[in-house]
Amino acid sequence: MKTKTTRALQGSAILATAGLLLSACGSSGGTDSGEQAGSTSFQGRGPITYVAGKDATGVVPKVIARWNALHPKEKVSFVQLPTDADSQRQQMIQNAETKSDAYTVLSLDVVWTSEFAAHQWIDRLPEQQFPLAKMLKPVVETARYRGGLYAAPASSDGGMLYYRTDLLKKAGITRPPVTWAEMTDDCAKVRKLPEAKDMSCYAGQLQKYEGLTVNFAEAVNSAGGTVTDAGGKPDVDTPEARAGLDFLAGAVKDGTIPREAVTYQEEEGRQAFQAGKLVFQRNWPYMYALAEKSKLAGKFAVAPLPGLNGPGSSSLGGHNLALSSFAKNKATALDFMKFFSSETSASTFLKDASLAPPYANLYDDPSLVKQYPYLPVLKQSILRAVPRPRVVSYGDVTSAIQQEAYAALTGSKSSAQALKDLQSDLQKSTAQ
Structure with a gap:
């Protein structure tokens, strides 16, 4: 979210030849592309900016440095x-409302595409220039608005259940939980172990921010x-919705979810899991690479999120690249977007930062699955994922x-x- 951001928010230097990179990102010559999508003319070459959330991995600057070495004039x-x-969304909106050219390529949470496109803050893109047929369909759909492509999928995201394999095994549990009730029962068994008596059961991202909307x-x-x-009509005042919220609220009340988890974003939850405070934790794939570098290496695995009566559904996360309508040097920007969202880049981001790629074939590559055993779980998470409300008034909806x-x-x-109050609030927000 990343979205989440949170979802996070990246990968290492591109480990490919200069020729391959140049072919992936398009020509870097001095002529304008002249391509049009709708009324947009992608003209102008020169310096641009890439705007995204804080990079916790330190990798994105390396990728940008590779681009800069190949394009010294751009x-x-x-x-x-x-x-x-x-906060990211608000700053991007402020930049757009002032029609500033300070931001060029925007890293948008996938759920923001409709809002930014409807307000004409981002340009429609020439979709024939992006390899959309190679990407997972749910991911591509997040980049569309009213039949047009307004963003380039750069990464996807699906929530997964991280769990302590060593503790479950020692407690005699042979598989990860499929339902919330099984997870609660498993926690009770694990916490009988001497080394787990002070552990809490489960946490997600429950602070009052976008992560709470996701969870x-x-x-x-x-x-x-x-x-x-699908049409944006709210329907949350139902027994099913109440069962879902009852699980979260009841788990906080009875201690299954530690009370401090209402202050957790992605990083706080990751750190709690890696510090041995949690048996289970819901998080994005970016956490996998970081946990493998911690003292928990070899002591955890991932599974699909549990649900009420069976496997649950993740919210669909990830980030798309969009082009600010008010930017300069749009020919350069378009080439950079193709470079940053290429399969070569996606493969590198996967290998170095556990970012979920938009490209379908990377999830089925035997060599990658051997190296990153969470890929099959992640693919199913994305394919089963449910988008957050795709509405123009998303800011009002997520706030409510x-x-x-x-x-x-x-x-x-x-x-x-x-x-009941949320249903009323959402009806007002989506009626605007």
Whole structure:
């Protein structure tokens, strides 16, 4: 989210030949591309900016440095925004509302595409220049708005359940949980072990920010409910949605989820898991590479998110590249977008930062699966994922979800009352 950001927010230097990289990103010559998508003319070459959330891995600057070495007259500067997705979105909107050319290529949470396109803050792209047929269909759909391509898929994301293989094995548990009830039972068994008596069971991202929208939507969808239908109509005042929110709120109340988890974003949850404070943790794939470098290396694995009666559904995460309508040097920007979203780049981001690639074939490559055993789980997570509400007024919608879900988690409202109020709020937001 990354979205999440959170979802996170990246990979290492491109380990390919200069010729391959140049073919992936297009010509770097001095002439304008002259390509058009809608009324956009992609003209102008020179320096541009790449704008994204803070890079916790330190890898994105290396990728940009590789581009800059190959394109000395068209250098890219990395503008790092705050870690949390809400702040990123707000700063990008402020830049657009002032029609500033300070931001060129934007790294958008996949759910922002409709909002930015509807307000004409980003340009429609020439989709024939991007290898969309090689990408997972749910990922490509996040980049479209009203039949047009307004972003280039750069990474996807699906939530997974991280769990302590060593502790489950020692407690006599032979497989990861499939349902919430199984997860709770497994925790009780694990916590009987001397080394696990001070551990908590489970945590996700429950602070009042975009991660809470993601975790709330996953709980609702994993209980058979929905937040909004395909047309954006809200439908959260239902028994199914209540079962999902009851799971989260009840787990905080009874200690299955530690109370401090209502302050967790992605990094706080990852750090708690790696510090041995949690048996299970919901997080994005970026965490895998970092956990493998920690003291838990070889002591954890991933599984699909559990649900009420069976496997749950992740919220669809990831980031798309969009071109600011107010930017200069759009020919350079288009080439950089093709470079940054190429299969070569996606493969590198996967290998060096556990970022989920948009390209389908990378999930089925035997050599990659051997090296990254979570890939089959991640692919299923993405294919089973449910998008967050794809509405133009997304800022109002996610704010309302965070407000009411947090009220239920902290006990200031019942789940039933929170969902009733949320239904009313969403009806007002989506009617605008």
